[in-house]
Amino acid sequence: MSLSLVLNTNNVITNGLNSQYQYNFINVAFNVPQNSTMCISNVTIPYSWFNLNSSLYSNTSFQYTFPTSSGTVTFSVNIPNGFYDVDNINEYLQSVMIKNKQYLVNASGQYVYYITLAYNTTYYGVQLKCYNVPTSLPTGYTNPSGMTFSSTTSTPQLIVLSTNNFGTIIGFSTGTYPSVPQTTTQTVLSNTTPNGSPVNSLIMRCNLIDNSVAMPSDIVDSIPIDAVFGANVTYQPNFPKWVKLKAGKYSYMTVQFVDQDNNAIQANDNNVLITLLLQLGTV
Numbered sequence: 001m002s003l004s005l006v007l008n009t010n011n012v013i014t015n016g017l018n019s020q021y022q023y024n025f026i027n028v029a030f031n032v033p034q035n036s037t038m039c040i041s042n043v044t045i046p047y048s049w050f051n052l053n054s055s056l057y058s059n060t061s062f063q064y065t066f067p068t069s070s071g072t073v074t075f076s077v078n079i080p081n082g083f084y085d086v087d088n089i090n091e092y093l094q095s096v097m098i099k100n101k102q103y104l105v106n107a108s109g110q111y112v113y114y115i116t117l118a119y120n121t122t123y124y125g126v127q128l129k130c131y132n133v134p135t136s137l138p139t140g141y142t143n144p145s146g147m148t149f150s151s152t153t154s155t156p157q158l159i160v161l162s163t164n165n166f167g168t169i170i171g172f173s174t175g176t177y178p179s180v181p182q183t184t185t186q187t188v189l190s191n192t193t194p195n196g197s198p199v200n201s202l203i204m205r206c207n208l209i210d211n212s213v214a215m216p217s218d219i220v221d222s223i224p225i226d227a228v229f230g231a232n233v234t235y236q237p238n239f240p241k242w243v244k245l246k247a248g249k250y251s252y253m254t255v256q257f258v259d260q261d262n263n264a265i266q267a268n269d270n271n272v273l274i275t276l277l278l279q280l281g282t283v
Contacts, residue, residue, distance in 0.1 A: 064158050
């Protein structure tokens with residue numbers, strides 16, 4: 001006998017993760033005979049989990065130094081939870097530098113910042129640039145924020161802390177870049193492979209599954225992320241991938257999505273549609 005089960009937002013478990021769902025069987029006790037199997041028919045799930053999350057990934061903070069009239073001062077950057085690419089991180093850094101009055105405006109009316117982060121697609125990395133901060137206002141520039149000047153020209157420094165995982169996002173190991181302030185522009189390339197998002201793929205798990213060749217043994221299938229943040233991830237296998245079910249009686253079925261390393265996912269949108277096919281063996 002074949003059955004089709006559908007889970008949606010009404011089945012979400014309210015634990016703050018929005019990635020775990022429970023289907024309560026109508027007759028309380030659902031009998032799963034020996035030799036029963038399950039597979040995914042279709043999954044639609046919004047791509048709504050953040051890549052920067054202070055509680056889940058501890059990857060939202062770093063520091064930088066900046067030369068001022070009081071000497072070189074260290075400033076902290078704490079990025080709010082969200083989905084950020086390197087350009088977004090750079091924009092947030094700029095907003096912090098504006099708040100800290102660490103910018104000038106050139107003759108074209110453009111804001112000038114002295115530390116930037118950008119993609120370097122040629123080398124599959126992130127490129128840090130630290131420019132030497134002048135000791136006085138350059139010709140043609142204005143200083144609307146009242147930035148103070150050091151008596152000695154030097155570059156800012158980016159500090160990747162050992163107390164969190166922000167460095168993995170931009171591909172920089174723990175340390176200070178450049179290691180000491182310089183008097184000329186410094187360009188530093190990632191020294192590890194940037195991992196723009198801790199979640200690179202999804203794994204679906206279910207309490208009814210008895211997948212003896214997998215660990216954990218409740219894995220139904222893996223789901224590639226084929227969408228950009230904010231769009232729907234849609235998965236419809238080209239052929240049925242039947243997985244064995246544990247024989248027994250069940251009052252409910254749970255389904256959860258985890259990342260490629262079986263870590264919990266904290267989604268913001270639980271408006272999913274999950275269709276599962278069950279083939280029940282003979283009793």
